[in-house]
Amino acid sequence: xxxxxxxxxxxxxxxxxAAFLFGPYRSPADEPNASQGxxxxxxxxxxxxxxxxxxxxxxxxxxxxxxxxxxxxxxxxTSCHLDAGTHPEAASFLxxxxxxxxxSPREKRVITLQDRALNCxxxxxxxxxxxxxxxxxxxxxxxxxxxxxxxxxxxxxxKPLGPNHVPPLEQTTGDxxxxxxxxxxxxxxxxxxxxxxxxxxxxxxxxxxxxDGAGLSRVPKLASWLKVAMPLDDTTLTSQEALDIAAYVNxxxxxxxxxxDHLPEEGKAGVYNGDGR
Ligand code: HEC
Ligand code: HEC
Numbered sequence: 001x002x003x004x005x006x007x008x009x010x011x012x013x014x015x016x017x018a019a020f021l022f023g024p025y026r027s028p029a030d031e032p033n034a035s036q037g038x039x040x041x042x043x044x045x046x047x048x049x050x051x052x053x054x055x056x057x058x059x060x061x062x063x064x065x066x067x068x069x070x071x072x073x074x075x076x077x078t079s080c081h082l083d084a085g086t087h088p089e090a091a092s093f094l095x096x097x098x099x100x101x102x103x104s105p106r107e108k109r110v111i112t113l114q115d116r117a118l119n120c121x122x123x124x125x126x127x128x129x130x131x132x133x134x135x136x137x138x139x140x141x142x143x144x145x146x147x148x149x150x151x152x153x154x155x156x157x158x159k160p161l162g163p164n165h166v167p168p169l170e171q172t173t174g175d176x177x178x179x180x181x182x183x184x185x186x187x188x189x190x191x192x193x194x195x196x197x198x199x200x201x202x203x204x205x206x207x208x209x210x211x212d213g214a215g216l217s218r219v220p221k222l223a224s225w226l227k228v229a230m231p232l233d234d235t236t237l238t239s240q241e242a243l244d245i246a247a248y249v250n251x252x253x254x255x256x257x258x259x260x261d262h263l264p265e266e267g268k269a270g271v272y273n274g275d276g277r
Contacts, residue, residue: 054143179248213257
């Protein structure tokens with residue numbers, strides 16, 4: 001009688017099992033978003049509560065009671081750091097904490113993760129820098145750090161960017177006229193004909209948008225982000241289309257950035273992070 005599993009059959013069976021386990025049929029828990037972020041276990045106690053608070057602030061920055069006074073537009077961190085920073089490509093927070101402290105050519109200093117997060121309030125959020133050590137600062141930093149759980153530290157000596165940052169495009173210039181048509185066809189139904197935003201997307205130019213000191217106010221930076229982030233859930237733009245649209249979006253007016261207007265008042269740049277006794 002033939003054995004039920006000769007070597008050949010056994011190999012086929014193993015291949016089948018492997019294809020099932022490692023093939024395209026992955027359970028939701030294996031999706032990159034889940035395994036790299038959202039399904040992560042919260043630390044116990046007060047630390048876990050703070051991580052959770054940080055996520056709430058990142059998702060609702062312009063409206064949250066702890067952060068709204070520091071925000072000068074209608075954006076939230078998650079407007080650009082999609083899915084509260086757990087999107088693997090669109091200005092991802094995954095792995096970001098491993099890059100800090102990092103050298104920042106803009107500040108000409110080595111900066112911490114907390115510095116980097118707070119600086120986004122001055123530019124992308126067109127607001128004021130919250131005090132170092134304040135609850136909002138520590139909560140956001142705790143949340144972003146938690147998203148790097150188990151990843152090795154590799155402090156970045158060149159720029160304040162993590163391992164999954166948006167890769168720059170090869171070209172750098174776009175055509176505003178072509179961009180206008182592309183914007184009207186691909187973006188206006190969510191962001192409005194005049195960039196004013198709608199229920200389906202935040203403003204992309206004007207007073208309620210990021211200011212001209214923000215990363216996205218530079219055409220190549222906006223284009224590289226658009227390519228991996230927009231149109232939301234349907235990222236099909238070519239590099240040239242992304243550049244054309246970016247040139248058009250950034251040809252409109254937005255708040256002017258003057259560092260002095262965005263720094264905290266004298267003596268309010270930091271607080272003692274303790275109970276005061
Ligand atoms: C208008 C868009 C926008 C908004 C709003 C915004 N950011 Fe950013 N932020 C960016 C972009 C673009 C980068 C560069 C990311 C890249 O190149 O991958 C960045 C970078 C960062 C980094 C460094 C990432 C790294 O790879 O090291 C941190 C931390 C950060 N932002 C935190 C925040 C926080 C916290 C908020 C909310 C208070 C916020 N950002 C709001 C666009 C924005
Ligand atoms: C289906 C609706 C939709 C479409 C289409 C769309 N977006 Fe967005 N966009 C959004 C939403 C929603 C956000 C904020 C993400 C969040 O909060 O989760 C966003 C965020 C943005 C941001 C960063 C935040 C801000 O408002 O400055 C920019 C810039 C942007 N989109 C530009 C574009 C451009 C350019 C296009 C066309 C190529 C486009 N979007 C197409 C819905 C859309």
